[in-house]
Amino acid sequence: MNSHYHALFQRGKIGNVELKNRIFKPAAEDSCSGDGFVPDYLWQFYAEEAKGGAGLIICGLYIATTMEKSGLDRHPVLTDDTKVPGFSMIAQAIKDNGAKACCQLGHLGSHGDPSVPGEHRCVSYGPLEIPGAEEWFTIFNNAYWHMKPPYPYKEYTIDEIHQLVSDYGDAALRAKKAGFDMVEVHAGHRHGLGCFLSPLTNWRNDEYGGSVEKRARVLYEIIDNIQQKCGKNFPIIVRLNGRDGGGALHYQDGIKKGQQIEDTIQIAKHLEKQGVAALNISIQDTVIPMQHISYGIAVDGASQVRKAVNIPVLTAGSVQVPEFGEKVIENGDADFVGTARQMYADPAWPKKAMRGLRDDIKPCIRCMECANPERHSWNGPLVCTVNPAVGKPGMEIKPAKVKRNVAVVGGGPAGMEAARVLSLRGHKVTLFEKRKLGRMLYEAATPDFKQDIRKLIKYYDRQMNKLAIDCRHKEATIDDLRDYDAIVVATGSNPVKVPVPGSDGDNVYSAVGLLADCFVKKTGLPDIGEHVTIIGGGSVGVETAIWLAQQGKKPTVIEMRDKVLAGEMHITLAEDLGLIKKYGIDILTNRKLKSIQKDSVTITDADGKDQVLDSDSVVMAAGLRANDSLKDQLDRELDAEIYPVGDCEGPRKIYDAIHEGYQAALEI
Structure with missing residues (x-):
């Protein structure tokens, strides 16, 4: 014991x-x-x-x-x-x-x-007077009928x-x-x-x-x-x-x-x-x-x-x-x-x-994907973000019949999961990553309310060391990869830039860069002022807004669609909307960014009408774009087996990255 x-x-x-x-x-x-x-x-x-x-x-x-x-x-x-x-x-x-x-x-x-x-x-019948209840019923698609009066x-x-x-x-x-x-x-x-x-x-x-x-x-x-x-x-x-x-x-x-x-x-x-x-x-x-x-x-x-x-x-x-x-x-x-x-x-x-x-x-990172109806819940076997094998007989890690020399390019969740499973199966693994292992997991883990992800970073870091995986801290080139039998490409994604007048100003930051400064580089939050405009109402934009509000800032989120957090599952949506309400974060939907000035931004509504907002700084969170250039080059120039995984196939969630890395490692 x-x-x-x-x-x-x-x-x-x-x-x-x-x-x-x-x-x-x-x-x-x-x-x-x-x-x-x-x-x-x-x-x-x-x-x-x-x-x-x-x-x-x-x-x-x-x-x-x-x-x-x-x-x-x-x-x-x-x-x-x-x-x-x-x-x-x-x-x-x-x-x-x-x-x-x-x-x-x-x-x-x-x-x-x-x-x-x-x-x-x-x-029984009877009134149930819960402030804000109707908002919750809409979020949950009236799943909890017993709470809705009458x-x-x-x-x-x-x-x-x-x-x-x-x-x-x-x-x-x-x-x-x-x-x-x-x-x-x-x-x-x-x-x-x-x-x-x-x-x-x-x-x-x-x-x-x-x-x-x-x-x-x-x-x-x-x-x-x-x-x-x-x-x-x-x-x-x-x-x-x-x-x-x-x-x-x-x-x-x-x-x-x-x-x-x-x-x-x-x-x-x-x-x-x-x-x-x-x-x-x-x-x-x-x-x-x-x-x-x-x-x-x-x-x-x-x-x-x-x-x-x-x-x-x-x-x-x-x-x-x-x-x-x-x-x-x-x-x-x-x-x-x-x-x-x-x-x-x-x-x-x-x-x-x-x-x-x-x-x-x-x-467990308490992401609640196990309760996501689109993943599992009422539609099929259980799923877990960090354990692709749960509820799926036949997905266990087994020794490879033929041991191979495999390169993994990218040390994010997809790449590290692939490297871990490949090593456990007996393959010789080399992992290329130019920055710290974990990649954008660090940015994702910056807000304290996302600190469970920090445990996942530490877990993977320990596993890379325990399995003695050859980790090379450099950007892999085509020449570095010519002698491998198989290559897992996990090069991730990059932030999308919004090309409007003023977008290259000193008061403009990317959400990813801002988060990285605080948690990866440990330089702390720069002097971004009090009033911060965040461009993009997806999960990155909203979570960045919540994080800034917790530090006393007054963020305003600008989203071009008719609602923020579009596509988020009901549980995450409910929790994030609750935090938006708690911190009094302003949300402006059906708006587009038109230009950025030194102390303001100009946005345009669906009718083409301009609106000027006071703004000390602007944080770009307009989405991510797949970093697929290496994948395309490998496909053209090498005969090795190529396995693209994670965001290089399209920006998604940690769930998708880990599952694709795991599956690729089982196939090799």
């Missing part, structure tokens, strides 16, 4: 089930099903997660009620016996690889897909609530028959049961609404029903919000609203008396743990609950590194710590931590 993490790797128990350590993998958006059945790849995914060394794997969310189907959210369902064989494959795969298996049961309620078309159900659906009748209770018991019995060691009942995160518990969404005036005891009645009845059908020795975990989510979901006009920690503690004490084996304390914000959120956002709630009960308490939510998990357990804030997305990034992080290989843990 690694003495640095003694608390993390001590044994523990949940009910009568002993776990080999205090690490669990919480349920998240792991699975996608078109028909409610478990897809073939899923048991293999969980096998890999279990193989990594966690003591407990919690799978889910799996639909427990016959009133809902897999539907839009694509969750597998456990509502009839035909589904049991697939779940049995999952449970067996987890246990065969050294972990205990837990099946999370839940339902989505008003944002679920009803079994009978049009028969959507909500907990409710468009029918309330659960008493008979339907009784059916819900019975359905959970039946689903738990199926999970037990499938071989799971325990079940978790999900009663948080604004899902179906969570909406019963929260006064923000439960306005019922019958026996299932009103006081905390009445709002939690359905949960208590579900626990009783599971115990009746599975026996009281079959462990049950209940996942609860420590409180409702942050911001307007927690406070209105300075007054606490929604489910509070006092409510959760009252519910927790009742559940303990019922014989529940453990409590998993969460918070709504764990659903979208973006980079600007602190580690362990649910730990405070878990700590308060743990002081009030005598059963184990679990917690998850940006428990990204073993040091933090160790501290949580050492301090007595929780008995078990979990992280889903870090285990997507590196399923083996528990084993690596235990064996003293901390520096080999590939870090």
Whole structure:
């Protein structure tokens, strides 16, 4: 055992089930099903997660009620016996690889897909006055119907609530028959049961609404029903919000609203008396743990609950590194710590931590691409920016049959990932990079709210050293590359220049250059004045504006399209718009830059009308253009195999760069 993490790797128990350590993998958006059945790849995914060394794997969310189907959210369902064989494959795969298996049961309620078309159900009708709510509903395409007043659906009748209770018991019995060691009942995160518990969404005036005891009645009845059908020795975990989510979901006009920690503690004490084996304390914000959120956002709630009960308490939510998990357990804030997305990034992080290989843990950068509907979420197998193999059997790194001499040109994420995988496969690798390894990862990591990317830079730097890759700090020429069997071209992209009068002035900067000065060259922010005009409302422009606003500047973003952050996924969009609002950043859309003066800029609107804005300086963030000149030259002059990857094929995200670098390295 690694003495640095003694608390993390001590044994523990949940009910009568002993776990080999205090690490669990919480349920998240792991699975996608078109028909409610478990897809073939899923048991293999969980096998890999279990193989990594966690003591407990919690799978889910799996639909427990016959009133809902897999539907839009694509969750597998456990509502009839035909589904049991697939779940049995999952449970067996987890246990065969050294972990205990837990099946999370839940339902989505008003944002679920009803079994009978049009028969959507909500907990109750009632106003929900959340400042700015309509803006959020637009962002999320009304995905959270239960938050939008007035409710468009029918309330659960008493008979339907009784059916819900019975359905959970039946689903738990199926999970037990499938071989799971325990079940978790999900009663948080604004899902179906969570909406019963929260006064923000439960306005019922019958026996299932009103006081905390009445709002939690359905949960208590579900626990009783599971115990009746599975026996009281079959462990049950209940996942609860420590409180409702942050911001307007927690406070209105300075007054606490929604489910509070006092409510959760009252519910927790009742559940303990019922014989529940453990409590998993969460918070709504764990659903979208973006980079600007602190580690362990649910730990405070878990700590308060743990002081009030005598059963184990679990917690998850940006428990990204073993040091933090160790501290949580050492301090007595929780008995078990979990992280889903870090285990997507590196399923083996528990084993690596235990064996003293901390520096080999590939870090999650909390970019949330794993929840991007265009990448995965409701459309297919799980994805991860930094781990292209997650959820994809057959994508593992295997030794090459023929060892080759390979050059990698460019030391950004695409090039370093290619070099890493090529070296692991046994090839001889030479990496050319004229500046620091990491390239534009440095600029991307400059704002403190993007500091998770700094961990990725350090990880790759350590791997290049550990694998003894020949890194040559120079710009590769065609002559440097003539003797290689294969060449991976990862030359990246360059900022686009906006050729208008005044664009070459001393008061004009590129966003990339400005960020590089602060984080790479360490020269600090130049004297750009107070009023800064940023040209371009994509992610680079908006994040630069937020970064400058945090330093006391007053940025204005100019975007030629009708909205900023076009094409960004809903989670990133919501978070960035929230920060724009927080810092009072001015956004002007449907405008084009016409000219730059010493102390102003002139912009033109869609009707051709000019507008002059006071401006001390201008920051160009009008996009990036592929740096493909070397690729084209290699194609013309050399017979070697050429593999272009990353931004040299077109500027995109870190996700695309790492995945293309990984795939190219597997092909060579």
